[in-house]
Amino acid sequence: MKHLPRTCALTAAAVTMLSLAACSTTDPNASGEGGGGEGDVTTGSGVTDSEITVGMLTDLSGPFAAGAAVQVTQTNAYWDQVNADGGVCDRDVVVDVQDHGYDPQRAVTLYRSMAPDVIALQQVLGGPTSAAVLPLAEQDDVYVGGVGWTGSALQYENNQLPGASYAIEAANAVDYLVDELGVPEGGRIGVVYFAGDYGGDALAGAEHAAEERGxxxxxxxITSQTTDLSAQASALVQADVAGVVLAAAPTQLASLAGVLATQGADxxxxxxxxxxxxxxxxxxxxDALVxxxxxxxxxxxxxSDAPGVQAANELYxxxxxxxxxxxEVPLAYVQGELLRQALEGACEAGELTPEGVVAALxxxxSVDTDGLLPDGLDYSQPGQSPTTTVYVSKVGAAAEAGLALLEEFSGPSAESFSYGG
Amino acid sequence: MSYFLTQVLNGLSYGLVLSLIAAGFAIVFTSTGVLNFAHGSIVLLGAYLVAVLHPTIGFWPAMLVALFGAALVGVLINALLVRNLADPEPGAAAILMLGVDIVLLTELTRRIGNQVLPVGAPWGASVVRFGDIALPTGRVVAAGVTVVAFAALWYLFSRTDLGVGMRAAAADGPTASLMGIRLSRTAATGWALAGVLAAVAGVFLTSFPSPGVAPTIALSAFAAIPAWVLGGFDSVPGAVVGGLLIGLTSALVTGYEGDLEHVLGAGFGEVAPYVVMIVVLLVRPSGLMGSKEAVRV
Structure with missing residues (x-):
């Protein structure tokens, strides 16, 4: 009796999750017709004479549903605006949004059914889900954007990272702590990180920077289930750290800041x-956060007061x-912007096909996005972060969305970091 | 030394919250034989009710509503779903509970969105100092409440007809029924008690040093599963000891990770509770205080 319920339970969990994650919205206008062409532009999957269909695999029913809904709203608004301004390659862009519910198996199934009808995937939200889809999309030569910032996604040449990877963020964090926030040479920096590719990537960047900066x-x-960081904070205080780099989620930030404050660690x-x-x-x-x-x-x-961010905020x-x-508001906008530029590159090259979009990427x-991302993003170096520049903000009660932008920052350790190097 | 004591107190105070959750698992299991995988969602539900109600009616009334609400949901799950199972086999009930968990969790996740909702506990982020050691006031209150709750449970199970009836029903349902004990009543009481304990634990899990209610709290509640299992599936005292043991182990392994890392590897604090559970089960297959019959059925 002791083993049976748990075996059954696991099976049941799998079955129930699969059957529940069934809400999807398919755009009735999405067309599976490929081929043909207009003028001297070759077209492929997801492209008709009047429309380009792009895909979005997101999480509308799982743990990231709330943030994902903001991104879907903003993405639709972005393409409506582009279409109102004449579209891309004389065609309207329509978005086929599907809900994977943060389930990698479902993401793969949806990708398989969607791939013949889209030219590119603007987003595959989530670490495990994008890790399942990226290799398939690479085989099919399909562009994938918006998969987050983990370094492991950089190995896929069809992937477009929206800005610096986590290792670059963390290396910059160490540089910033040393250069601007008073961590002395020989001092200690705590790194609290989620087990997995997000935290692991950040730790790699921080370790590289620590070596560079002495x-x-x-x-x-920790894991995402760790919501009380008392033990971790006590250990950091005991180690007399002069700063902390955190690669986790909001709950962990609040717990860590609160406990450190009560232990007198400023x-x-x-x-x-x-x-x-x-x-x-x-x-x-x-108060501790501020x-x-x-x-x-x-x-x-x-x-940010950059024109791109202002445009994104006003649109939303x-x-x-x-x-x-x-x-999520500037993020969804810039993911649309990156894909629009890749689509236009493909159009100019006369290859409005999935392969053409990947080639344009x-x-x-040197991609510019009106200040939504650092200027001069370089996607021609496969396997490396497209930039070493990040945005440093301070939590502030008066700032819009709680973060006041301090500066764009690119530290020496971030610049010397290279994947596989 | 004060560092060691800090980590011991961190561990014990967190362990007491875990033991509240573990006791909920154990009480449902003893009163109805159900492995209640929806317990984490009920913990979240309790905390959520306090978070949304406290701005209008105040913290303590909101707490009261949450206790009733969580108890009521437990009783309803039992009355509408568990009792109507055609096949009273524990496997079927566990599957059912996973379904209930998914439904509850999906709805609560939808309502909470990507917010972190504060529960508005009156102790806020204050701390109590014992010499060099600072412990969050919330955890001190939690320790007090937990001790009172377990004293009340002990009284219920050993000194009241209802409690003795529940123990009899757990030991041998059909015989207890023949002796005039109403199994439906003992079952409903068990689910209600578990709901109350879940709501209390939910509030302590989401007040300082945690920032508030987020959907991951339902997962954090599963950290109590090793405590429940190593205490013995059907033992409330076992759940208390299990919770304390797990809390202490995680805090000490995390606290001394720097010294242990070369031997045990990074992040061992997350794995340690399960290692302790496995070691205990190897030595005592029915847990620290579990009854042997319960695992041989």
């Missing part, structure tokens, strides 16, 4: 892209006046 890393591995905490959420400013540890929390992001924060406000604001060595 500081010592005190690493603490040290800066620099979080990676997904570690901050404006709702933390309503929690009891808001005092010591920084955020390093690959995409410009919501509060026009379609979702009461919607949640946060880093690989030839782009």
């Amino acid at each position: 500081v010592e890393i005190v690493a603490q591995e 040290v800066p905490i620099v979080g990676m892209n997904p570690t901050f959420n404006p709702s933390l400013l309503g929690s009891p540890v808001a 005092a010591n929390a920084y955020s390093i992001t690959s995409v410009a924060p919501y509060a 406000a026009s379609v979702a006046p009461d919607g949640d604001v946060g880093w 690989q030839e782009s060595s």
Whole structure:
């Protein structure tokens, strides 16, 4: 009896999850017709004389549903705006949004059914889901964007990272702690990170930077279930760290900042892209966050005054006046922008096909996005981060979406970091 | 030394919260024989109710509503789903509970969105200092409440007809039924008690040093599973000891990770509870305090 229930339970979990994750929205206008062509442009999957269909595999029913919904809204608004301005290659762009529910198997199934009808995938949201789809899409020579910032995704030449990878973010975090936040040479920096490719990538960057800058890393591995970081914080205080790099989620940032504050450790905490959420400013540890929390992001924060970010924010406000604001708003916009540039590159080369889009991506060595991402993104070096520049922000109660942009930053260790090097 | 004591207190105070959750698992298992995989969602539900209600009605009334709400959901799950199972086999019930967990969790995730909702506990982020050692006030309150809760449970199970009836029903349902004990009543009581414990644990899990209610809390509740299993599936005292043991192990292994890393590898603090569980089960296959009959059925 002791083993049976658990075996049954696991089977049941799998079956139930598969059967529940069944909500999807297919654009009725999406067309499977390929071939043909207009003028001297060769066309392929997902392209008709009047429309280009791009895919989006996202999580509308799983753990990231709320942020994903913001991105879907913004993505649709972005392409509506592009279409109103004349479209791409004289065609309207339509988005086929499908919900994988954060289930890799379902993501693969959806990819298989979607691939013949789309020219590119603007986004495959989620680490495990994108890890399942990327190799298939690479075999099919299909562009994939918006898979997050893990270094492991860089090995796929069909993938377009929206800005610096996590290793670059973390190397910059160490550089920033040393250069601007007073960590002395020979001092210690705590790195608290999620087990897995996100945290592992960040740790690799931080370790590289620590070696370059002559500081010592005190690493603490956690999982997303670790919501009370008392033990970790006590260990960091005991090790007398002068700063902390955090590659986790908002819950962990708040817990760590709160406990460090109560233990009298007044040290800066620099979080990676997904570690901050404006709702933390309503929690009891808001003061500790405002005092010591920084955020390093690959995409410009919501509060940036760059023209691209302003355009993204205004567009979102026009379609979702009461919607949640946060880093998803500029992110979704810039993912659309990156794909639009790749589609236009393919159109100019006369190859409006999945392969043509990937080729256009690989030839782009200096992509600008009006300040949404650092200028001069280089996608012609497969396996390496397209930039070493990140955005450093300070958590602030008065800032829009809780993050006030301090500066664009590219530290020496981030510049000397290379994957596989 | 004060560092060691800090980590011991961190571990024990977190362990007490885990033991509240583990006791909920154990009580449902003893009263209805169900492996309640929906317990994590009920923990989240309790905390969620407090988080959404406290701005309007205040923390303590919200807490009261959450206790009733979580108990009611437990009772309803039992009355509408578990009792109506055609096949009372534990495997079927466990599968059913996984389904309930997914439904509850999906709905709560949808409602919470990507917010982190504070529960508005009156102790906020304050700490209590014992010499050099600072412990969050919330954890001190949790320790007090947990001790009171377990004292009340002990009284219930050993001194009241209802509690003795529940133990009899757990030991041998058909015989207890023939002796005049209403199994439906003992079962409903068990589910309600588990719901109450879940709601209390949910509030302590989401107040400082945690920032508030996020869907991952339902997963954090599963950290109590090793405590439940190593205590013995059907033992409330076992769940308490198990919770303390797991809390202490995680805190000490995490706290001394720097010294242990070369032997055990990075991140061992996350694995340690399961290692302890396996070691205990190898030595005592029915857990620290589990009854042997319960695992031989």
